[in-house]
Amino acid sequence: MSTIKDVAARAGVSFTTVSHVLNGTRRVSDAARARVEQAVAEMGYAPSAVARALKTSETFVFGVLVPNITNPFFAELTRGIEERCRQTDYSVFLCNTDDESELQTHYLQTLLERRVDGLLLAAAAGEPEPLVRRLGFARVPTVVVERRIPGLEADLVRVDHDAGARLAASHLAALGHRRIACLSGPSRFLVSRERTAGWVAGLQEAGIEIRADWMLEGDFSAAAGHALAHELLRQREVTAILAGNDMMAIGVLRAAAELGVSVPGELSVIGFDGIDMGSYMFPALTSVGHPIRELGEMAASVLLERLGKRVLPVREVVMAPHLIERASTGPAPKG
Template identity: 55%
Template structure:
């Protein structure tokens, strides 16, 4: 591999002159600059990013740690983050914790050791350990989608309770009265808020949510399938199901088909997130959400602003989700079934 001294020898200048040309740290004559750049091109020299970061105390790299890259929500989110960071001159180092808090902590240590300039995190759990780590780390942090209580960090999220209530109101407006709910893991704030939205929308219409209508799952398609199959077997009177994300709604479609319940004629299904994939399956999933890409851009913007202005007050930005009407919801068959 070529070195800065090789460039200097070929250009006929000192290696400090080469450094000044590459880093714009001191004026260099046009002739010397031209010789240095020609030499760099000829031998294919690449400056050491590590050495440059040590000199400048910056790497122009941000870490993004998400719980599941197989979930289209996080894939779309990362695209938005990367778009904003690239425009700001930063590269993105992506890590997938695979919903494992131990993997999450390991990746977090690795990212901090790599001297990243900032971290964007969507928690996979163990928020107490995360908050402790953040208190001892000097790197700017933005959390997205999932709260880390006690962390000194900006947060960008969706208003989960408002979105869930809008989804359930849609079902109520169609005439449904027995509406099940498939939640995510109970320890997550996002789960608690979406379940609260389900309950509050029913209560607005003078209905109380039966505890038997609620079942916990894991935000995965397979989890949604198993949960809805169990829920409909135990509670066959349900005419609609609100699932706490779109992946579980996709699993719900399979469960309904296996139980002989056509969607939406015999069972309406509404999800949360509004992922792009939900519009291409059949029936396309009615959902609530905002542009996930925009959510990622806002998170990227918040992180770059925090890096560039570390003393600014912390922000908590919430986007309001909107109902996306598709094919998986309709009025119940009859008033007797509703």
């Protein structure tokens, strides 16, 4: 691998001249610049980011940890983070934790060893204390996205989950539905509990009976939504389902098709998050949420601001959800 001194030798200049050409730190004659640029091209030279980091104590890299990159929500979130970072010359080191706390700990250690300048973290399931302790020792600027981590003093960027679920419940009630089920994500997540609380509050505000047997818990996957919907729809009682996220709602659509339940003629389905894929389902999925890329961009912006001004009070940025009305919800069936 070529070094800056190798480039200097080929170009017939000092290695400091090569550095000035590459970094634009001092004016260099046109002839010398041309020789340096030609040598760089011929030798395929690339400056060492490691050496630069040792000199400046900055790597211009953010670590991003997400629990499930196959979930379109986290893919779109990462895209938003990446787009914002690219505007400021930061790169992203992405780690998929598979929602496993041990893997999360492993990747966190890897990111810290690589001296990332900051972390954007959507936490995995599991006991938060080891994560809180490790981040406390590391003292790396951190922004938590969506899943609040109890005990961690860090900036948080999230959607208003309670308000979103209320909005979904109110939408279904306005369509005349009175038999509304909820498929919740894992209750160990505050996100799930907030969305369930919003469903309960929305039904109470509309004067609708809340049936405990119509609230089932899954794991935020399409497979869970599919299995739970089969369990509900065989009874042919509910006319609407509020799913804990869009992936569960997609599973509900599949189950309804298999059981011959028309959507939205006999059953209305609404998800949560507003992933792009939802618009290409059949029927297109109604959902609530905030534009996910904007959520990622905001999280990255908060981290960049934290790096610029280290002494700031901890912030919580709450993004307002919106109803994304598509074809999977309609008036309650008569009778």
